[in-house]
Amino acid sequence: MGFVSVIIALLLVTPVVYLVVRVMEIGADDALAYLFRPRTGQLLWRTAQLAVLVTSASIVIGVGAAWCVTRGVRRGRAVVVALLTAPLAIPSYVSGFVWTRLFPGFEGLWAAVLVLTLACYPLVMLPAMAALAGTGGREEEAARTLGCSAPTAFLRVTLPRIRTAVLAGGLLVALYSISDFGGPAIVRFEPFTVGIYNAYNGTLDRSVAALYGLVLATIAVVLALAERRVRRDVDSGATPPRSRDARDRPVAWTLVTLTVSVGVCVPIIGLLTEIRESRRLGFDDFGELLAWVAPYTRTTLELSAQAAVVIAILALPLAFFISRPRTRTGDSVELVSYLGYTLPGVTVALSMVFLGTRVLPSYYLTAGMLIATYVVLFLPVCLGPVRSGVDAIPLHVADVSRTLGAGPLATAVRVQLPLLMPAVLAGSALAFLSVAKELPATLMLAPIGTRTLATDMWSLSNDLNHGRAAVLGLVLIIVASIPTAALSTLFGKGVDR
Known part of the structure; x- marks a missing residue:
């Protein structure tokens, strides 16, 4: 767990480090002139x-x-x-x-x-x-x-x-x-x-x-x-x-x-x-409107679901590593893991643009780089619930499993993961919601021809096609409301207790 978690943390901090390197290339005099x-x-x-x-x-x-x-x-x-x-x-x-x-x-x-x-x-x-x-x-x-x-x-x-x-x-x-x-x-x-x-x-x-x-x-x-x-x-x-x-x-x-x-x-x-x-809608019937909306909705759902799955998979080893026992390395990994969420999306996207054009040109403007950007930005929103779920598992559960002959990996998969599924689903829902609404990183890094509800609504609004922009905005709210409704219901039940 430790080695995997450190590797994930290093990957998460890479865009920020590259942004610092890019600024250092400007030169002190020019940087100060721009800054002041x-x-x-x-x-x-x-x-x-x-x-x-x-x-x-x-x-x-x-x-x-x-x-x-x-x-x-x-x-x-x-x-x-x-x-x-x-x-x-x-x-x-x-x-x-x-x-x-x-x-x-x-x-x-x-x-x-x-x-x-x-x-x-x-x-x-x-x-x-x-x-x-x-x-x-x-x-x-x-x-x-x-x-x-x-x-x-x-x-x-x-x-x-x-x-x-x-x-x-x-x-x-x-x-x-x-x-x-x-x-x-x-x-x-x-x-x-x-x-x-x-x-x-x-x-x-x-x-x-x-x-x-x-x-x-x-x-x-x-x-x-x-x-x-x-x-x-x-x-x-x-x-x-x-x-x-x-x-x-x-x-x-x-x-x-x-x-x-x-x-x-x-x-x-x-x-x-x-x-x-x-x-300016230009649709003869409701079926034609649905046919126009469907590709944007499908792309948004696919990107959000793919990113949520990747984020949930990466959050699991991190959550186990930083939860128990607490170590300085674990604390450092936790701090780095939350770094992307503290940074504005446009800043992380900009660092990924520099990284893609200078270091990984073959991956620039690909779905893989876009999902990697989503991981840097939104891994913490999934890591929080998953870590809370790990902390809630009694320590003796893993001990009993191991005394019965199960190794650490088997214990994690067969015993701890089923107990964690509600927390994993909650974290995945938060990640899905965040990716579906995200705008600047998608505008800057989406593959050519990839059009989501958010980016196309933005483009239509700038083109003064307000009717079609409103259609996409409404569909985006419907898509985003699904995980929001589930999460708010949990909060409501918690308050009612």
């Missing part, structure tokens, strides 16, 4: 603005939604959780497309903030919901009997107890905000991700794109290390008994309805309206 020119500072300021505003808004909405679920919703809680997490299935560029079509002139910083906040608030809501479910509401009630209003009681009593979980979710939102490409690009806002993509496409000399990618990667790694430290504090705390204090509150249902309407209903209704009113 006004445009770099402008991109950095825009990225910081976007991250701060989106994180702040997501914390407010996410904590509010978590309170609604745990304190104000009793009946149908699993359905409410599924609806509140549904924005995870709606790519930011699809949501941005709808808002720009509904409201002409919807662009700039505040447009990007709205689009990304609607996509990100579940990242705060889910950990906050878990923390609130364990705190109970009796302390708040006691504070209210002492004269505090409901908001004051929540802010003074409950919020300090869940702040670590909220902070962990907020750091994930900040990481998402600085790494997202499609949402800001479609509302004509240019942070670092869009600046990198424009520099990549704008000139033959891609040194500036490489330097911007390294700057953004550095910011992302800092945020990821902060999130890792906070998450460790969350994991180390004891979880108190689950609370059953929730009762149906009109204000909670009102807030839930408003959030779901803006985050889920508006994008879906907007897409349907665009399809109905479009004069």
Whole structure:
């Protein structure tokens, strides 16, 4: 396991190392000149603005939604959780497309903030919901009997107890905000991700794109290390008994309805309206439309499924190696394994472009290199659940198997793997969802002629063929909602216990 895990880790870190080497080729003087020119500072300021505003808004909405679920919703809680997490299935560029079509002139910083906040608030809501479910509401009630209003009681009593979980979710939102490409690009806002993509496409000399990618990667790694430290504090705390204090509150249902309407209903209704009113669909009947959509859907499903299978296979030996016993090598492998997920997709894609054109030209623009990029980006989303599954297996299970004559490999395959299957399926579903929605890496590395739902929707939107773009956006939401619905149902059951 150890040798295989180290090899996998080295493969995962190769694109990042190559990006560093590519930047070093620029030369110190030129690199400093690029780094300190006004445009770099402008991109950095825009990225910081976007991250701060989106994180702040997501914390407010996410904590509010978590309170609604745990304190104000009793009946149908699993359905409410599924609806509140549904924005995870709606790519930011699809949501941005709808808002720009509904409201002409919807662009700039505040447009990007709205689009990304609607996509990100579940990242705060889910950990906050878990923390609130364990705190109970009796302390708040006691504070209210002492004269505090409901908001004051929540802010003074409950919020300090869940702040670590909220902070962990907020750091994930900040990481998402600085790494997202499609949402800001479609509302004509240019942070670092869009600046990198424009520099990549704008000139033959891609040194500036490489330097911007390294700057953004550095910011992302800092945020990821902060999130890792906070998450460790969350994991180390004891979880108190689950609370059953929730009762149906009109204000909670009102807030839930408003959030779901803006985050889920508006994008879906907007897409349907665009399809109905479009004069450029060019289909005589529904069967012709299905025949047009089918190839993009099949390609998206195939790439997502293939990548999910490869990611799950690679996650298994890593999970066993880094779980037990804990070693310094295992900790290093774990850190490297999570590196790709901390980096923006456009940065990893750019490093893979350099790697493909300079070192592996025969593999450049092939399905293998595209899936390898997906592995670097999304292995951690599968590794997390699989590692948790490994940690949940009692130590004596493997010991008993070995005393009966089974070797380590036979024990892993015959005993441990069946116990791990729910975790593996959950991790594979997360990887499938992530690959299906991914945009910049697919745009930059897809084989010639390969067209997915995401990339073709992007192209049609840029060509002002909004009706067909809306069709593909709707199909993409349907495809992405399948794993999202399964995962949100699990969360809902966990809260109901």
